[in-house]
Amino acid sequence: xxxxxxxxxxxxxxxxxxxxxxxxxxxxxxxxxxxxxxxxxxxxxxxxxxxxxxxxxxxxxxxxxxxxxxxxxxxxxxxxxxxxxxxxxxxxxxxxxxxxxxxxxxxxxxxxxxxxxxxxxxxxxxxxxxxxxxxxxxxxxxxxxxxxxxxxxxxxxxxxxxxxxxxxxxxxxxxxxxxxxxxxxxxxxxxxxxxxxxxxxxxxxxxxxxxxxxxxxxxxxxxxxxxxxxxxxxxxxxxxxxxxxxxxxxxxxxxxxxxxxxxxxxxxxxxxxxxxxxxxxxxxxxxxxxxxxxxxxxxxxxxxxxxxxxxxxxxxxxxxxxxxxxxxxxxxxxxxxxxxxxxxxxxxxxxxxxxxxxxxxxxxxxxxxxxxxxxxxxxxxxxxxxxxxxxxxxxxxxxxxxxxxxxxxxxxxxxxxxxxxxxxxxxxxxxxxxxxxxxxxxxxxxxxxxxxxxxxxxxxxxxxxxxxxxxxxxxxxxxxxxxxxxxxxxxxxxxxxxxxxxxxxxxxxxxxxxxxxxxxxxxxxxxxxxxxxxxxxxxxxxxxxxxxxxxxxxxxxxxxxxxxxxxxxxxxxxxxxxxxxxxxxxxxxxxxxxxxxxxxxxxxxxxxxxxxxxxxxxxxxxxxxxxxxxxxxxxxxxxxxxxxxxxxxxxxxxxxxxxxxxxxxxxxxxxxxxxxxxxxxxxxxxxxxxxxxxxxxxxxxxxxxxxxxxxxxxxxxxxxxxxxxxxxxxxxxxxxxxxxxxxxxxxxxxxxxxxxxxxxxxxxxxxxxxxxxxxxxxxxxxxxxxxxxxxxxxxxxxxxxxxxxxxxxxxxxxxxxxxxxxxxxxxxxxxxxxxxxxxxxxxxxxxxxxxxxxxxxxxxxxxxxxxxxxxxxxxxxxxxxxxxxxxxxxxxxxxxxxxxxxxxxxxxxxxxxxxxxxxxxxxxxxxxxxxxxxxxxxxxxxxxxx
Numbered sequence: 001x002x003x004x005x006x007x008x009x010x011x012x013x014x015x016x017x018x019x020x021x022x023x024x025x026x027x028x029x030x031x032x033x034x035x036x037x038x039x040x041x042x043x044x045x046x047x048x049x050x051x052x053x054x055x056x057x058x059x060x061x062x063x064x065x066x067x068x069x070x071x072x073x074x075x076x077x078x079x080x081x082x083x084x085x086x087x088x089x090x091x092x093x094x095x096x097x098x099x100x101x102x103x104x105x106x107x108x109x110x111x112x113x114x115x116x117x118x119x120x121x122x123x124x125x126x127x128x129x130x131x132x133x134x135x136x137x138x139x140x141x142x143x144x145x146x147x148x149x150x151x152x153x154x155x156x157x158x159x160x161x162x163x164x165x166x167x168x169x170x171x172x173x174x175x176x177x178x179x180x181x182x183x184x185x186x187x188x189x190x191x192x193x194x195x196x197x198x199x200x201x202x203x204x205x206x207x208x209x210x211x212x213x214x215x216x217x218x219x220x221x222x223x224x225x226x227x228x229x230x231x232x233x234x235x236x237x238x239x240x241x242x243x244x245x246x247x248x249x250x251x252x253x254x255x256x257x258x259x260x261x262x263x264x265x266x267x268x269x270x271x272x273x274x275x276x277x278x279x280x281x282x283x284x285x286x287x288x289x290x291x292x293x294x295x296x297x298x299x300x301x302x303x304x305x306x307x308x309x310x311x312x313x314x315x316x317x318x319x320x321x322x323x324x325x326x327x328x329x330x331x332x333x334x335x336x337x338x339x340x341x342x343x344x345x346x347x348x349x350x351x352x353x354x355x356x357x358x359x360x361x362x363x364x365x366x367x368x369x370x371x372x373x374x375x376x377x378x379x380x381x382x383x384x385x386x387x388x389x390x391x392x393x394x395x396x397x398x399x400x401x402x403x404x405x406x407x408x409x410x411x412x413x414x415x416x417x418x419x420x421x422x423x424x425x426x427x428x429x430x431x432x433x434x435x436x437x438x439x440x441x442x443x444x445x446x447x448x449x450x451x452x453x454x455x456x457x458x459x460x461x462x463x464x465x466x467x468x469x470x471x472x473x474x475x476x477x478x479x480x481x482x483x484x485x486x487x488x489x490x491x492x493x494x495x496x497x498x499x500x501x502x503x504x505x506x507x508x509x510x511x512x513x514x515x516x517x518x519x520x521x522x523x524x525x526x527x528x529x530x531x532x533x534x535x536x537x538x539x540x541x542x543x544x545x546x547x548x549x550x551x552x553x554x555x556x557x558x559x560x561x562x563x564x565x566x567x568x569x570x571x572x573x574x575x576x577x578x579x580x581x582x583x584x585x586x587x588x589x590x591x592x593x594x595x596x597x598x599x600x601x602x603x604x605x606x607x608x609x610x611x612x613x614x615x616x617x618x619x620x621x622x623x624x625x626x627x628x629x630x631x632x633x634x635x636x637x638x639x640x641x642x643x644x645x646x647x648x649x650x651x652x653x654x655x656x657x658x659x660x661x662x663x664x665x666x667x668x669x670x671x672x673x674x675x676x677x678x679x680x681x682x683x684x685x686x687x688x689x690x691x692x693x694x695x696x697x698x699x700x701x702x703x704x705x706x707x708x709x710x711x712x713x714x715x716x717x718x719x720x721x722x723x724x725x726x727x728x729x730x731x732x733x734x735x736x737x738x739x740x741x742x743x744x745x746x747x748x749x750x751x752x753x754x755x756x757x758x759x760x761x762x763x764x765x766x767x768x769x770x771x772x773x774x775x776x777x778x779x780x781x782x783x784x785x786x787x788x789x790x791x792x793x794x795x796x797x798x799x800x801x802x803x804x805x806x807x808x809x810x811x812x813x814x815x816x817x818x819x820x821x822x823x824x825x826x827x828x829x830x831x832x833x834x835x836x837x838x839x840x841x842x843x844x845x846x847x848x849x850x851x852x853x854x855x856x857x858x859x860x861x862x863x864x865x866x867x868x869x870x871x872x873x874x875x876x877x878x879x880x881x882x883x884x885x886x887x888x889x890x891x892x893x894x895x896x897x898x899x900x901x902x903x904x905x906x907x908x909x910x911x912x913x914x915x916x917x918x919x920x921x922x923x924x925x926x927x928x929x930x931x932x933x934x935x936x937x938x939x940x941x942x943x944x945x946x
Contacts, residue, residue: 017047017206017213019683023676024051024178024204028146029913030901033167033177033197038206039326039339041243044180045150047206051178052148059143063159064150074103076159077132080147084139089131091138095124096131103128129165136166137173144174144932152179152193160191170198172899174932184326208240210658210684212691217242223253230263233445237268239341247274270342278346284325285318292318293327294351297344298359300375300407302336309366310359371395371407378414389418393430396437405616406441409434413450428454428463435470440616444474444656464492465499472506486510501531501540508547516695518733522551539573546576546583553593556735556773564590578607578615580622588626592633593738595777597814601630621650625664635816635853637672644668659688659697666704670711671817675857678708699728703742710745711857714912715752722746726762737766738775747785756792763789777818780809784822787829796833800826817858820849824862836869843869864907884926892919893927897936 024034024047034051036044045064052060063079081104089097139145147163149155155163167177181193183205194201209217214235218226226234226249234252238244251271256263270278282290292312296302296319307315319336322328329337338344348356357380364376374395378388392415399408412434416427431454438447451470458464468489486507493499508524511517525548532541545567552560567583576582584607591600604627611620624647631640644664651661662685669678685701688694706721725742737743743766750759763786770778783806791799803826810819827842843866850859885893888911895905902920906913920935929935 017043017050019680020047020204020206021050021054022683023680024202025054026676026903027200027202028055028176028178030200030903031174031176032200032202032901033179035193035197035201035203036178036180036206037183037193037203038180039241040182041241042206042208043242044182044206046242048148048150048178048180052146055144055146057143058146059139060146060148062148062150063155065154065156066151067154070154070156073156073158074162076149076155077162078104080149080159081135084135088138089135092131092134096127096134099124099127100131100135129162132162133166133169136170136175140173140175144176147175147177147179147196149177149179149196151182152196153182155191155196157191160196164191164195167196167198173198175199184324209235209242209245210240210688210691211235212687214238214240214242214245215691217245218249221246221249223249224256224263226252226263233268236445237341239339241340244274244340244342247271267345270346274342275346275350278340278343279350281325281327281343282347285321285327288312288314289318289321293322293344294347294355295359295363296328296336297338297348298356298376298379299336299363300372300410304334304336306363306366306372307336309368310362311366371399371402371404371411374411375414378411378418385418386420389415389420392418396434400437404441405437405439406443409438409441409443409446409450412437413446424457425460425463428458428460432463432466432470435467439470439473447474461492461494461496462499465489465496465503468492469502469506497531498535498537498540501528501535501537501544504528504531505540505544505547508544508551512551512732513694513696516728516732518551518554522548522555525551538571539576542567542573542576542583543579543581546581546586549583550586550589553589553736554739555733556769561590578611578619580611580615580619585619585623585626588630589739592630593736593773593775595813595815597630597634601627601634604630617650618656621647621656621661624650625660628664628668632667632671632817633815635820635849635855637668637817637854637856640668641672657688657692657694659685659692659694659701662688663697663700663704666701666708670704670708670857672854672856675708675712678857679705679712682708695728695732699725699732699742700740702728703740703745706742706749707745710749710752711861713861713906715749716912718745718749719753719755722749735769736773736775737769738773738778741778741781744778744781744785747782748788751785751788751792754792756789759785759792760789777810777813777815780806780813781815781818783809784818784825788825791829791832796829800829800833800835800838803829816849816853817855820846820853820855820858820862823849824858824865827862828865831865831869840866840869860907867908885923886919888915889919889923889926892916893923893935893939896920896932897939899936 024036027034028051036047038044052062061080061084063076065076065079069075086101086106089100092100136145149163152160166175175198177197179193179196194203211232215226215231218231218234230252234245234248238248248268248270251269251274252263255261255269282293285293292307292315295307295310295312299306304315304319307319312318319328323330326339327343329339331337351359360376360379364373364380367373367376374392378392392411396408396411396415399405399411412430416430416434419427419430421427431450435447435450435454438444438450447470451467451474454467455464455471458467468485471485472489486503489503490500493503504524505528508521508528511521511524525544528544529541529548532538532544545563549560549563549567552563564583564586568587577584579585584603588600588603588607591597591603604623608620608623608627611623615623624643628640628643628647631637631643644661644667647664648658648661650656651658662681666678666681666685669675669681682701682705685704686698689698689701702721702725706718706725709715709718709721722742722745726746729740729742734740743762747759747763750756750762763782767779767782767786770782783802787799787802787806790796790802803822807819807822807826810822813819823842823846827839827846830839830842833839843862847859847862847866850856850862892905895908900908902913902916905916923929924935927935927938929938
């Protein structure tokens with residue numbers, strides 16, 4: 001049995017793997033198995049150890065083979081049973097017991113049995129496998145058993161075959177497995193990870209760590225406490241791989257200690273051991289494939305077509321080989337993207353100068369694009385050259401016109417580096433333009449780095465303020481990290497209305513994101529708009545007016561509509577038209593306040609199309625997320641899922657703050673995906689928002705968590721999350737409840753936890769605000785929660801009438817999911833009143849609407865409610881022995897006897913998993929049962945079913 005795992009459990013929870021552990025633990029609770037996959041160093045073993053440590057009352061059999069162990073037959077089984085004594089084998093027939101003991105190298109095993117176990121030409125392989133199955137079945141009679149198989153890809157073939165045999169034949173035994181498997185999969189592997197898992201298998205890819213998770217990981221390591229910008233660089237360079245992040249952090253600490261360099265500047269040092277490891281992963285590649293990857297590492301935008309033109313004739317096959325080995329991500333578009341961010345750098349630095357010159361020359365000749373060609377010409381001419389600098393500047397302008405700001409940024413920086421020294425103002429202009437291009441591309445580390453280069457030498461206040469603004473804008477949602485910038489920037493901008501306008505606009509965002517004060521943010525936004533108007537800076541004026549209008553809507557101020565009209569008036573700045581902080585994006589939010597979902601969708605679809613071609617990655621992410629939320633409200637869950645995951649991909653590829661995208665994914669998964677995935681996404685949204693100290697999106701992430709908890713039948717947890725939302729939103733000054741609609745979910749959760757009076761107070765306050773502003777859609781949704789309060793106060797008949805009226809109101813509005821949820825609530829109230837026919841009609845209508853919307857999680861809740869209408873109540877005169885059980889305990893025990901998991905029982909009975917566990921504990925005690933198997937036997941026998 002595994003012992004001493006407490007540290008592994010706490011480490012995994014501390015470093016942000018809590019959601020993954022919760023999801024995996026739920027799968028094990030349900031009687032299934034878990035397959036953890038991921039690249040080397042990603043933390044599979046840590047998660048597996050934490051899972052094993054969190055199984056109280058479970059016998060954990062563990063093995064962790066190494067690569068060399070594959071040649072040692074049956075070593076996996078020997079390790080697995082190392083702490084199991086021979087008494088466990090007493091139930092086996094003598095021949096099987098002898099074969100198993102011989103296989104496990106137990107003393108006294110006979111030679112014939114040993115030969116049978118170890119694969120002689122007359123080996124009794126079947127006897128060994130049947131003996132293994134019998135031994136595990138015997139152990140399961142004592143307690144549930146978990147097979148913890150770490151790095152199972154290194155299992156020896158006989159052990160793997162025997163465990164796969166067991167996994168295929170387990171029937172109703174409390175035997176599960178948690179298996180970690182290194183990816184990518186080897187297609188030649190005879191036994192895959194899934195084959196080792198009994199029952200239903202949940203495959204979970206251990207994800208890269210976020211910035212917050214990397215920070216938590218490194219905080220437990222010896223060494224300096226890095227500031228947030230350094231942590232962000234470590235996370236980006238490591239790709240979120242914890243092993244790589246720790247190695248880079250230690251190397252950086254050594255270099256800083258040795259040289260005194262600024263840890264925020266310059267490339268991160270790659271320690272020799274990590275360099276050897278990364279290069280070692282290339283060892284299986286053919287020589288030609290290695291040459292192809294060198295060319296890819298040297299290219300600005302490597303594609304298979306470019307590599308083929310550059311002399312890599314087998315580029316397609318070479319890239320496929322790299323994909324199979326997990327070095328390159330698969331791409332249908334032919335782009336070449338390395339899975340580990342450090343790999344191209346290590347490959348490039350390992351090549352000699354002659355190789356690099358040959359590669360850059362070939363790529364320059366092969367490039368049919370002046371931008372790509374300029375990049376390679378600059379690499380071939382490392383010194384200062386006015387001609388090269390001019391070519392690079394022209395190429396950067398071309399890239400900018402094409403809507404490729406990332407390329408423009410790199411070329412602009414190269415142009416500045418190649419420009420002969422002599423004109424500081426021209427140098428600052430080139431670098432600031434490159435920084436702003438990097439900002440538009442979402443390459444925030446590059447933008448900040450260039451801006452700090454300018455600040456180190458610029459004397460003109462306008463250049464310095466421009467650089468400070470790049471630093472501010474590159475912080476994204478994490479503006480808390482750069483609050484110390486504002487005093488210096490305001491000092492540089494003193495007396496210049498245009499510069500002050502731009503800074504007050506950013507001060508408005510700081511007040512909202514960091515301080516959580518919408519009123520203070522409104523003051524700065526209004527000040528910015530006035531200053532920008534006087535300075536003739538229409539772009540800043542438009543952005544400030546949009547911000548002012550958004551804040552007025554949030555605060556419930558009547559002036560919001562007029563301010564938005566001013567922002568939408570001519571003349572418009574083309575750059576603002578494609579910005580998610582511009583007035584066109586805010587138009588869709590106004591439509592939502594007035595229940596015009598189709599208009600909101602039309603606005604956003606047009607904006608998404610335009611932003612894809614001419615806007616920034618951040619704007620595209622927000623537009624996609626907004627469109628996903630509109631589709632959820634319209635009851636188009638499949639479209640919402642697609643849009644939310646698109647937003648997440650854009651966010652990840654651009655290196656943006658991920659909180660907003662994960663929030664959209666959480667809502668989409670809750671509507672049309674899976675509740676477990678929705679909860680994991682909400683957890684990541686919350687952690688990213690907390691990591692960024694983002695007070696604007698943190699309440700939204702918490703609302704997503706509370707909404708999912710309510711969906712899952714966990715009202716106590718839902719109240720905890722949603723009360724935090726209420727506290728944050730009240731502190732920020734929310735005056736229009738339709739801007740962020742969390743109030744109904746909180747009221748329903750409060751009712752479910754027996755706090756109906758508190759729910760009534762919340763609803764009264766919210767209804768007053770919504771009625772004052774004419775928010776009809778929200779009022780109809782609040783009626784559902786108010787009806788549940790009415791039922792809780794002892795008048796279910798009035799509650800049913802009110803729910804019917806709310807459903808009718810929502811039917812005339814475009815909120816299909818809210819309409820379906822209201823029919824579901826009506827059916828549940830009628831079922832509790834004993835009105836089976838009426839309840840079935842209401843639930844059938846809810847099921848129809850949820851099915852049409854593709855709202856699978858809600859449909860599952862509705863189906864469960866319909867099923868319960870057909871479950872007879874337990875007989876009043878129970879069989880002898882069962883009369884000691886309460887009705888809930890009796891129903892739980894019957895469902896256990898039918899093979900249901902705790903989570904399935906909770907969903908079926910609309911109670912929490914903890915309630916199921918408590919009922920089971922009492923039933924075990926009352927019926928003197930020691931396991932689910934013995935409980936099932938007792939219930940069925942005493943019910944006359946055996």
